[in-house]
Amino acid sequence: MSLEFIGLIGPQEGSESQAPRGPVVDVEFVKAFAQAQEYGGFDKVLLAVNTSAPDSLILASYVAALTDKLGLLVAHRPGFQAPTFAARQFATLDHLSRGRASINVITGGDSGDLQRDGDFLDKDARYARTDEYLDIFRKTWTSTEPFDHQGEHYRVEDNLTLVKPLQKPHVPIYFSGASDAAVEVAAKHADVYMMWGEPLEQIRERIAKVRKAAARYGREQHIRFSLSLRPILGATEAEAWTRAERILADARELIHLRQGKRRDKNFGTSNAGSSRLVELAGQRKVHDKRLWTEIAALSGGAGNSTSLVGTPDQVAEAALDYYNAGVSTFLFRGFEQLRDAVEYGQDLLPRIRALVEQQGNTKKVRNA
Secondary structure: OOOEEEEEOOOOEEEOOEEEEOOOOOHHHHHHHHHHHHHOOOOEEEEOOOOOOOOHHHHHHHHHHHOOOOEEEEEEOOOOOOHHHHHHHHHHHHHHOOOOEEEEEOOOOOHHHHHHOOOOOOHHHHHHHHHHHHHHHHHHHHOOOOEEEEOOOOEEEEEOOOOOOOOOOOOOEEEEOOOHHHHHHHHHHOOEEEEEOOOHHHHHHHHHHHHHHHHOOOOOOOOEEEEEEOOEEOOOHHHHHHHHHHHHHHHHHHHHHHHHOOOOOOOOOOOHHHHHHHHHHHHOOEEOOOEEOHHHHHHOOOOOOOEEEEOHHHHHHHHHHHHHHOOOEEEEOOOOHHHHHHHHHHHHHHHHHHHHHHHHHHHHHHHO
């Protein structure tokens, strides 16, 4: 099973525990951040989306020009553009980046954030729209003849684009969402199903659920699985936990100020994935030895907010457990973004790769 590491590109420095600094689009920070992750051995970087953030596709084009081999996982919300138009945008990015584009389809998320951009569909309707959207996306990318489409949300007539993705059969589709509706759409369309950090047993259950759904489309062996985590490393385990407590204290100072500026005080809790993280955090602070949930509890499960805490060796061993559960892609981002990206590249990614390779070699010897 191949191993993939994804980082993250934010437009400026800042996190739950660090106040934003620099311009809203800090081009020098983006450059340093992108190049640090490419040099550190990340395969891709996620460019996230929300109503207050810079445009992820334009930012991806800038990152493509700064790097040579770093993949670009661009978050994209269906419903704000015609699917044929957006498909051409991603196909164009794939050519400009020489085959490095991927799409992260975001359907659910926080309803309040979607409404700020004018999307008032309920969750089930959004997933039905996404299913139709991706049907058209894939036809736009792969059809060699003009096609028509008549559905509940979209109508297309005589569409044929000359701009096909460089990657075949199309740009890889990453998909996230924990609800039953999300799982059904992922089973049909996703190349990679993305999950937030939960205990091993829950991750095994979710992988089994998605594979069972994918089997209805003959895709149970096609779909791969990604896990998003926030590693916190230290030279010793005690040092790592001390750092985690400092991050929590800093985050507490910032979270109340940020929530006070929002009319939606339940930010982060209106989707199934966030609700799962909040429930886990309510059960205990630490699961499976080192899966730390206190930032998830503080933020209302807003996004990727659980951490593996320990020495690089300990965190790598925990990642190997997830790998053996069926996870082949890891999305890592830190609370001190640039510093952590460098540290992951130096101390964490090589250890995980070595453990996976060592395990594979051991299995080959046993089977010989």
